[in-house]
Amino acid sequence: MTRLIVRRVLWTVPVILLVILMTFVLMRQIEGNPFRHSERAIPESIQQNLEEKYGLDDPWYVQYLRYVKGVVTLDLGPSLVLRNRDVNDIVREHFPPSLELGALAMAFALVFGIPLGLLAALRANKWPDYTAMVVANVGFAVPSFLVATLLIYFFAVRWGDVFDVPTSGWESWQSKVLPTIALGLGPMAYFARLTRGSVLETLQQDYIRTARAKGLRRRRVVVVHTLRNSLIPVVTAAGPILGFLITGSFVIEQIFAIPGIGRYYVTAVTARDYSVVMGLTVLLALIVIVANMVVDILYGILDPRTREAR
Amino acid sequence: MSTTPHQRRALLSPLRLRRERRYPELPNGVPGEAGTPVRASSLWRDAWYRYIRNRAAVIAGVAFLALLAYCLVWPLVSPYDPYEVDFSQASESPSLAHPFGTDQFGRDLFTRTALGGRVSIGIGFAATLVILSIGVAYGAIAGFLGGFVDNTLMRILDALYGLPYLPFAIIVLAIFGGGNFWTMVVALSIASWFTTARIVRGQIITLKENDYVRAAHAVGARWLRVLGRHLLPNTLGVLVIAVFLELPGVILGEAFLSFIGLGISPPDASWGSMAQDGYRAYRTSPHIIIVPSVAIAYLILCANFIADGLRDALDPRTRET
Amino acid sequence: MRITTRALVAAVVAGSFAVLAAGCGGGGAGGDEGGPIDQVITINWGTEPPSLDPGLATDTTSADVLLNIMDPLVKLGDDLEPVPNLAESWDISEDGKTVTFHLRADGRWTSGDPVTAHDFEWSWKRTISPDLAADYAYQFFGIAGASEYNSCKSGCAAMRDEVGIRALDDSTLQVTLTSPQPWFVQQAAHTSFLAVHRPTVEQFGDNWTEPTNIVTNGPFELARWDHNSRLDLVRWDDWRDAGSVKLERINGRMISEGTTAVQAFEAGEIDMTAGLPPEELPRLKDTEAYSQYPGLGTYYYGFNVEQITDVKQRRAMSMAIDRQSIIDNIAQADQLPATGFTPEGMPGFDTLNPDSPWLPASGDIDQAKELMAEVANPKTDVTLLINDSPGHREIAVAVQAMWKQLGLDVTIRQQEWAQFLEFLGPPPDASVDVYRLGWIGDYVDAMNFLELWTCKSGNNNSNYCDPEYDALVAEARQTADNDDRYELYGELEDKLLGEDGAVPITPIYWYTYVQLERPTIKDSLNVNLLNQTDYSKVEEVEAG
């Protein structure tokens, strides 16, 4: 297990370099000027001053090495667009809300999705199953921007006095309710379906029959024998979803005016803020790698067979 | 080998909804199990029979074909010009003349939804096919060459597995300066093939160990022939399922990108860009956002149930029992 | 803390029907519980201000904040004329090339230091310096020696001393210009011309604008700045004229999505917001909260004259556009259909406006078709370049349909902003036939608009180049007398859009600014033509 983790950590290094290179190459293909934000032209001399200041006049390999060095030394450099800010500042300020939103949405998805799926599986092909699966399928299929829009309209605007949730922002706990639901509904539906399928499959396993033949109480059969084994595919799917929730929530962040990293990423790409895009992409890759590692560890805990196999 | 088999299974089973239970030593005559009189039919015919027994999958399949027919045929016969601007009819609610209402320009949404569907579904399938092609190539190379190459390629995938594709899609769209059909396809597939590559590679490895492949190899068949004759055809089932599993993600991705304004250029529209149009007007004309959103949901539901049906019909593990 | 309940109580106490009629809460967040009017309002800045460093700020959001936390030399009056502020008076030399500001003695920094002419000299030269690499250094290029210093490679220190900005003593600031620039005093109202606190900047470097570090000298202080989320201002009670400032606190949110902002307003979370989506305007127009201000800006389509070479085709295309329909059905904010390039409200407008025959408000499709028929080799496949922000797409679709009637097959090419700017040039990419742009005044003189179309202008994206036009612009620059200059501007407008004009552009409409304002503050709010709000004059009052 420890060896596995060490190996994964070591593999992180070339992969991060690869991600930096990938992003660097991609970003260099983009036309556009990070210093020109409006239709107003920038005089040649000023453009030169700016390029010199940020080293954009250096050869590409010098710039690449500078980025790599920046990542290694955890100093991602200054933003080209927000003139008084470092990428580190931006990450520090915008990452926590995204992380929190992603974590809340994930928690919402798991806390509601797994029981819903379990309920559906244990009452397979009866009305609780059908109800749960209608909820899950609709939740999965309806785009989150519509969900967000409807939630805001009904709960914050139309019945705002009753529900006491604000339309936007990320400060009070009330303000976090609607974004969490809007973002978490899709994954919740996904987990519900995943859990249902997985539980149904586990229930057919011979060892479940054994457990029942031993006279174990139904609760124990479900909780200890069925659920635990059924969670393995759920955990496997949870890693990438967490990555997606933390980084891919730009639509939700936009609609709810949440100062998060996803919303900022789009702005940075649009504004050609190379250093910010680079920094955020690396951060994103790191999150995914860490999430995958956590999944592997959880996986090892849930399934002892994989523990020694590696 | 780390986590592959289970993760592979997780990827294939999330949407598993209706699957016949495997009965303990099944009595003769229980459908689809040992003891059923052997039909001398091919894998695909067998799969077809399994598929049409799945009511939800059949309904979804029919619904999907109906959607395709609507998108392809309706714009040809529609009485309305989908591009003609007529402000006197702007933002009308659904009525008999305009079942889905009209948009801000007075264009018939029933016709434009069909056009948008062509674009969305087209982008969806094209991107899915690109994803599968890259994934198959990568996975096949890794699974087939094995050893050091496999190890390196897979460690990279292990790390990138689950990397959200949308940020890269945004960069790609910025490179192209905006969206049109093909730039959307590239954007949506550039960082989405990791999962497929893993599935294919796992499938190839499993099949490589199979007796008949070994046998074919033992009697001196060349690898290329083994690959073409045995491995890929057997992976095909998994890939067909993967098409419908990938499709919802791609369709939603297209919708999100369009929603933040990186969609395809007007006057063409996709469902995502139509939803973006509708979002800002939702208070006065809610139908403009609801129509394309529901269309997206409809397509995703169809794809899900079709994927479920296909998997139950084609999943080799079901077949083995 | 939620405000709805208390605000409703407050509204009832004040006997106000309006708040209830608006169907939402009201009043501001925060403040004391006592009176019905707490002088605390919550506004929407729209976006994160990219920089609160006057030397580096280039955008309207930063300007909105800066103009309320800093003390400019002059402010702009109702007719955009310069009004004394920190400078109690100024002299302009006979030749118009030297401007001398006389500063008040009671200007103070929040650190306690007095605000002096030396602060301005240092600040302006800092902005001009190549080290800072400020985008808006060019705002100073009308000052003698400024552009030389900005592009210096060596001997910069000496060149710095050559720049025509000099503090003669603590209260006298002398500026030497390269030419007479009658608009210079107005220009000094721009954020680039604010002073910064030298010791603070030197101590904290790039981070001097953070709330814990910043030293300001205006009516409000920066109380809180959570990036991309909140920026709050509080009244600075030691400001030289603090007694006249009514508002105690301005809580500022940053909601960039218009739909979200409208929802927040209707839910009573904010008291004021701009950036309303045009689609919402028909519904909002009837509410009491809706207000609308004329703006000093022009929304226009530009032709690439090297692609659409025949002036008749350009005139035909210009005439085919039904501006009023675009305003009524798409833009929806009662913008004015443009009759020239320089917008209404600009000093001298009556003299300079060409009342262009090529810009009929509701279009003239018949005459446009006639003109089109005369075109020898019309370019019928037209590429229209727009950027992908909301609003432009809709107008482009409408124009596309209008031009279709001329037999033109228009392809709309939508690009995201930075890429779009690359394609615009100048010179514009050869694939671009028509593009959309807008121009909003930096300072209050038609020169700011008309100099765009000189041959070497960095904003001339039309490939239009007429030496006579350039000569007229040069002449206007040297003309200190307003009336004479306005005549020259009229000639320039004619060259563009007059009877014999080259029509390198076809203006669509002149901007208006629309926003939602809580009726309790509406009457005292004022947004000037440059879209600036002076919160030191805003007061929360009972709704009428």
Place this chain on the structure above:
Amino acid sequence: MSAPLLEVRDLRTHFFTREGVVRAVDGVSLSVDRGRTLGLVGESGCGKSVTALSIIGLIPKPPARIVGGEVIFDGRDLTKLSERELEDVRGERIAMIFQDPMTSLNPTLTIETQLVETIRRHNDVSKREARRRGIELLDEVGIPNPDARIRDYPHHLSGGMRQRVMIAIALSCEPDLLIADEPTTALDVTVQAQVLDLLDELRREHDMAMIVITHDMGVIAEVADQVAVMYAGQIVEQASAVELFARPEHPYTEALLGALPQLEDAASRAGRLTAIPGRPPSLLDPPEGCRFAARCPYAGEPDGCAEHPPELRELRPGHLVRSEHPASERARSREGAPA
């Protein structure tokens, strides 16, 4: 004669599927005396496992349902018990072990957990005590080094060892009846005999009754006192093992025995039962008459087998058969009318 420990009367378990009703168990009656072993034999799909699962109420519901009959165990009809009452019977009074030890143990839990939970479910003992008993049991079923092995996960053990663990779990509460469903089928040939010996030995030591379900006549010969032969959801012949092997009556039993290789020859095992030509009928829509008629070499027009299902009748005391053509009658008729 005392009442049998278990008596199954006319048990009918049907599967209600979309295609129709599958009569997996269609009127099975059998009984097991205390301390004795009943062998239940038949080819795959004949319903013998479903019979066993019906007894302890583990059939998959839906689609299966017991539609008729009684399962009298120690004086109580198990089909009438609630799920909770059944849970008390299972494991404690009736234990069951399954065919595939590789899949019958939960792969994610240690042997200890799976043993201890069973012991503590039915006995009020401390964890420590349960663990001690668990180790004893492992020792008893012949697992070497039991205090170390108990901490292992199933995948650490070989198939034979796992089946021993299954047996240990089954024995943990000293059941009165042990149902062993194909207990040796999935094991290596060399291990099969050991496991069978172990089962038989333990049965004697613990004075249990046992139902051994198998398709392997060799297994029956080794352990069974009584034998019931099942075909297509019904019992076709029942007798003591000695009697059955000496004088099989039903043509199907004859065929089974005829196909029995002389020696324990694993290689031919797979082909053993299919040596009878034809296939068993679908239970979805079983033939009205004798279910074996289609494969019966003696069935002919005049006997009416195709129309009238034969009843289970007692040819000799303790020897029941369901056929119009039992061997002894055939012999008599051959004597009467030589060919």
